[in-house]
Amino acid sequence: MIEEGDRVLLTGEKREYFVRAGEGQLSTDLGVLDLSALVGAAPGDTVATHKDVRFTVLIPRPTDFFTHARRSGAPMLPKDIGMVIAYTGMNRRDEVLDAGTGSGIAAIYFGNIAARVVTCEVRPEFARLAEKNIENAGLANVEVRACDVLEADGSYDVVHLDMGIAAAHVEHACSLVRPGGYFASYTPFLEQTFTVQDAAQHLFREVHTYECMERELVRSGRGTRPSTRVGHSGYITIARK
Amino acid sequence: MIEEGDRVLLTGEKREYFVRAGEGQLSTDLGVLDLSALVGAAPGDTVATHKDVRFTVLIPRPTDFFTHARRSGAPMLPKDIGMVIAYTGMNRRDEVLDAGTGSGIAAIYFGNIAARVVTCEVRPEFARLAEKNIENAGLANVEVRACDVLEADGSYDVVHLDMGIAAAHVEHACSLVRPGGYFASYTPFLEQTFTVQDAAQHLFREVHTYECMERELVRSGRGTRPSTRVGHSGYITIARK
Amino acid sequence: MIEEGDRVLLTGEKREYFVRAGEGQLSTDLGVLDLSALVGAAPGDTVATHKDVRFTVLIPRPTDFFTHARRSGAPMLPKDIGMVIAYTGMNRRDEVLDAGTGSGIAAIYFGNIAARVVTCEVRPEFARLAEKNIENAGLANVEVRACDVLEADGSYDVVHLDMGIAAAHVEHACSLVRPGGYFASYTPFLEQTFTVQDAAQHLFREVHTYECMERELVRSGRGTRPSTRVGHSGYITIARK
Amino acid sequence: MIEEGDRVLLTGEKREYFVRAGEGQLSTDLGVLDLSALVGAAPGDTVATHKDVRFTVLIPRPTDFFTHARRSGAPMLPKDIGMVIAYTGMNRRDEVLDAGTGSGIAAIYFGNIAARVVTCEVRPEFARLAEKNIENAGLANVEVRACDVLEADGSYDVVHLDMGIAAAHVEHACSLVRPGGYFASYTPFLEQTFTVQDAAQHLFREVHTYECMERELVRSGRGTRPSTRVGHSGYITIARK
Numbered sequence: 001m002i003e004e005g006d007r008v009l010l011t012g013e014k015r016e017y018f019v020r021a022g023e024g025q026l027s028t029d030l031g032v033l034d035l036s037a038l039v040g041a042a043p044g045d046t047v048a049t050h051k052d053v054r055f056t057v058l059i060p061r062p063t064d065f066f067t068h069a070r071r072s073g074a075p076m077l078p079k080d081i082g083m084v085i086a087y088t089g090m091n092r093r094d095e096v097l098d099a100g101t102g103s104g105i106a107a108i109y110f111g112n113i114a115a116r117v118v119t120c121e122v123r124p125e126f127a128r129l130a131e132k133n134i135e136n137a138g139l140a141n142v143e144v145r146a147c148d149v150l151e152a153d154g155s156y157d158v159v160h161l162d163m164g165i166a167a168a169h170v171e172h173a174c175s176l177v178r179p180g181g182y183f184a185s186y187t188p189f190l191e192q193t194f195t196v197q198d199a200a201q202h203l204f205r206e207v208h209t210y211e212c213m214e215r216e217l218v219r220s221g222r223g224t225r226p227s228t229r230v231g232h233s234g235y236i237t238i239a240r241k
Numbered sequence: 242m243i244e245e246g247d248r249v250l251l252t253g254e255k256r257e258y259f260v261r262a263g264e265g266q267l268s269t270d271l272g273v274l275d276l277s278a279l280v281g282a283a284p285g286d287t288v289a290t291h292k293d294v295r296f297t298v299l300i301p302r303p304t305d306f307f308t309h310a311r312r313s314g315a316p317m318l319p320k321d322i323g324m325v326i327a328y329t330g331m332n333r334r335d336e337v338l339d340a341g342t343g344s345g346i347a348a349i350y351f352g353n354i355a356a357r358v359v360t361c362e363v364r365p366e367f368a369r370l371a372e373k374n375i376e377n378a379g380l381a382n383v384e385v386r387a388c389d390v391l392e393a394d395g396s397y398d399v400v401h402l403d404m405g406i407a408a409a410h411v412e413h414a415c416s417l418v419r420p421g422g423y424f425a426s427y428t429p430f431l432e433q434t435f436t437v438q439d440a441a442q443h444l445f446r447e448v449h450t451y452e453c454m455e456r457e458l459v460r461s462g463r464g465t466r467p468s469t470r471v472g473h474s475g476y477i478t479i480a481r482k
Numbered sequence: 483m484i485e486e487g488d489r490v491l492l493t494g495e496k497r498e499y500f501v502r503a504g505e506g507q508l509s510t511d512l513g514v515l516d517l518s519a520l521v522g523a524a525p526g527d528t529v530a531t532h533k534d535v536r537f538t539v540l541i542p543r544p545t546d547f548f549t550h551a552r553r554s555g556a557p558m559l560p561k562d563i564g565m566v567i568a569y570t571g572m573n574r575r576d577e578v579l580d581a582g583t584g585s586g587i588a589a590i591y592f593g594n595i596a597a598r599v600v601t602c603e604v605r606p607e608f609a610r611l612a613e614k615n616i617e618n619a620g621l622a623n624v625e626v627r628a629c630d631v632l633e634a635d636g637s638y639d640v641v642h643l644d645m646g647i648a649a650a651h652v653e654h655a656c657s658l659v660r661p662g663g664y665f666a667s668y669t670p671f672l673e674q675t676f677t678v679q680d681a682a683q684h685l686f687r688e689v690h691t692y693e694c695m696e697r698e699l700v701r702s703g704r705g706t707r708p709s710t711r712v713g714h715s716g717y718i719t720i721a722r723k
Numbered sequence: 724m725i726e727e728g729d730r731v732l733l734t735g736e737k738r739e740y741f742v743r744a745g746e747g748q749l750s751t752d753l754g755v756l757d758l759s760a761l762v763g764a765a766p767g768d769t770v771a772t773h774k775d776v777r778f779t780v781l782i783p784r785p786t787d788f789f790t791h792a793r794r795s796g797a798p799m800l801p802k803d804i805g806m807v808i809a810y811t812g813m814n815r816r817d818e819v820l821d822a823g824t825g826s827g828i829a830a831i832y833f834g835n836i837a838a839r840v841v842t843c844e845v846r847p848e849f850a851r852l853a854e855k856n857i858e859n860a861g862l863a864n865v866e867v868r869a870c871d872v873l874e875a876d877g878s879y880d881v882v883h884l885d886m887g888i889a890a891a892h893v894e895h896a897c898s899l900v901r902p903g904g905y906f907a908s909y910t911p912f913l914e915q916t917f918t919v920q921d922a923a924q925h926l927f928r929e930v931h932t933y934e935c936m937e938r939e940l941v942r943s944g945r946g947t948r949p950s951t952r953v954g955h956s957g958y959i960t961i962a963r964k
Contacts, residue, residue, distance in 0.1 A: 061330035081323075091354055112333065189705025209458040217452060217476060232709070431947045545809075564807075568801040571832070676942065695938070
């Protein structure tokens with residue numbers, strides 16, 4: 001049951017709106033919709049605009065924040081976030097330290113899985129935007145800190161860095177990882193990747209760097225073929241303590 | 242604090258042992274270790290064999306079950322499990338239906354994230370093996386059912402199929418997905434992938450098929466280069482209701 | 483020594499012009515150049531516009547026709563043409579049959595290597611355009627025929643098809659390949675590729691289908707990384723008689 | 724018509740033999756074959772062993788030397804040789820300098836296309852083996868020099884290096900390339916590739932580095948899927964003067 005203040009996804013007519021249930025109106029080219037009508041609705045219910053066009057009410061999932069969150073830069077792609085989750089075995093008992101929050105997309109994915117996420121972002125304006133996005137995602141277990149990850153302390157099951165990275169970051173991250181826990185980093189350039197690999201080599205039991213080239217397989221009336229788009233985003237390094 | 246009956250990972254001397262704390266002994270080429278000594282230990286502690294070789298005590302993570310679980314066939318790779326998790330936005334509030342349990346590897350990853358997982362496996366002997374693996378992983382929220390997924394009912398946030406697949410499976414899966422939820426399938430061959438794509442096209446709001454080619458970037462004394470191994474495993478289709 | 487009528491490439495000032503030596507003028511934003519001045523020049527010489535901007539005189543290579551030939555559609559990419567050449571071992575003693583001429587790019591590459599190339603194009607206007615491009619490339623050993631490849635006869639060392647393809651084309655092509663010679667096809671879609679594979683399987687001694695995913699490695703001030711562009715173009719099937 | 728001393732490929736019964744027409748015998752598990760019977764045969768003819776098993780007589784193509792030449796190390800793969808040929812527009816008028824001959828495979832491909840090939844190999848025993856392979860391939864236009872490529876002089880349309888490479892090699896190679904001609908290098912490791920890119924950047928008009936990931940598409944009774952084998956071999960840098 002949707003409550004006042006909940007974030008809601010409205011879909012239909014090839015449109016998608018990301019709104020908050022409660023006071024106020026949504027104006028669309030297909031009519032105006034009263035947002036208080038969403039309070040009490042259940043996922044799958046439909047609501048109508050004043051022109052009687054109906055939209056389906058859905059509870060947003062983490063994937064919707066990838067699409068609808070306000071961005072401060074290019075976020076990590078789901079494929080790369082998925083690799084970090086799978087290769088670290090991130091789970092509901094985990095405490096996770098994330099750094100290079102950006103718009104908070106990775107932190108939102110992690111916060112939907114782990115018990116607790118602390119995410120560090122040195123640029124205060126990015127930290128504030130991420131905080132908004134995380135609040136919109138309804139995550140009370142994710143804390144944004146406007147600080148350098150080198151200032152972070154404590155101990156974590158997974159430490160994930162997506163930032164301009166130096167050997168010192170890898171070393172400090174290692175000191176925060178619990179025994180048996182994982183370090184993960186995302187680096188778009190080879191030079192940074194080498195820096196991470198070289199620093200991690202002597203600190204961790206096992207270090208692997210992966211690249212995941214994702215292609216869509218497109219099926220149309222003309223036939224089926226891999227998309228010619230994309231491929232590379234960056235390198236994921238996974239190290240275990 | 243490790244309790245009697247807990248699964249424990251012992252590491253050191255380039256060896257790794259997956260044991261249960263409590264009565265009994267572990268015999269290694271570096272001496273015999275009393276497993277009752279593990280009870281009360283904390284992750285990161287060390288324990289010694291009778292030859293005084295020390296191993297570090299760790300709590301296993303989901304990734305360890307990928308390595309140490311008994312297998313009934315080739316399990317999905319972490320990269321593919323990660324894509325399913327990320328593209329469905331799997332999270333701690335989710336109820337997940339999984340089918341084609343196999344040795345239970347994917348169910349273990351999902352069970353470490355989601356609130357509840359039901360996993361269907363038609364071959365009773367595979368179901369039994371998966372049940373063992375899941376019990377070893379300490380997951381009380383994963384239920385193995387020795388049945389055809391076509392017999393499953395209820396409603397789920399994510400339905401994931403990794404099995405010989407026909408249009409009927411996609412249709413039935415769709416009927417079990419909650420509004421706004423996701424269907425995901427893993428298919429090693431193109432023909433099956435086409436079957437899934439064609440069946441899903443008319444049932445779901447959005448359908449995408451991805452292939453994730455993973456390569457390791459290997460850094461050695463001779464230089465750095467992508468591994469020449471691997472690449473393809475199968476196709477992941479993600480459809481949203 | 484460049485002669486009257488020869489095609490010439492003029493390069494410099496980040497510009498590139500593809501011209502014919504002899505009567506006439508080339509107008510550029512850097513001044514007008516007298517094309518008769520090219521007659522008698524040697525590759526590497528420079529010629530000046532009336533504003534005294536100098537361009538270097540070069541003899542075009544097959545690669546220049548890929549860039550400068552007039553196109554009737556998307557031509558095969560060099561990486562795919564290269565695979566056909568290498569996997570068939572195309573050489574200066576070969577007689578080659580090519581079909582699906584398009585703008586003639588592949589025929590130009592082949593004609594620069596083989597003793598003789600016959601290329602079939604069913605659409606007469608495409609055949610005429612290809613003929614122009616081939617004449618510009620100075621190739622007297624390439625013959626364009628405005629016909630269906632099913633009408634072709636004779637025997638060839640290599641038969642290459644880049645066209646809407648059916649089993650009958652593969653069968654006819656096979657009948658034209660000399661013992662020990664090669665069949666090659668380029669198919670952008672999987673369905674066509676399957677058609678070729680299935681037809682070729684029973685006709686040839688050995689059949690292999692390859693996909694070549696090409697990425698550029700881009701080195702800039704920010705670092706080195708694979709380009710995020712491209713990847714797939716089509717499938718190359720190579721069959722030996 | 725096959726003459727005394729010609730290299731011949733015998734195929735059939737899932738076997739392949741690489742022999743020389745003339746005196747002598749070939750012993751196989753299917754009987755003994757008199758090699759003098761090959762003299763005067765035409766490609767496609769069959770010859771019989773004393774057990775009356777018949778093999779087909781074929782003239783070897785460059786691809787056969789990739790399979791049958793004696794090797795001194797891992798040769799460049801056809802996909803990479805094809806990229807060098809296509810991206811340099813190698814053709815029958817070209818003079819080509821090749822260095823890092825190895826077993827001579829690339830030189831054999833190039834020699835089957837270009838007017839003349841000079842190939843430099845510093846290790847005398849490799850140079851001798853390559854010479855044998857090239858002689859077997861019947862190429863009178865390929866000259867093997869047992870020397871360092873830094874000692875090479877003259878001017879060439881294409882200079883191709885597949886060897887442990889330093890900036891000095893790229894600089895010297897550039898001095899040997901004719902105006903409008905191409906430099907190409909094959910480097911298995913990223914560090915060497917960076918060396919080539921950095922050295923070439925200031926010497927040539929245009930520099931591109933490519934990676935070609937090749938996969939086979941395997942069609943069997945179980946279905947069609949990309950092979951899980953291979954992918955990476957090395958980086959091809961192409962620079963134009």
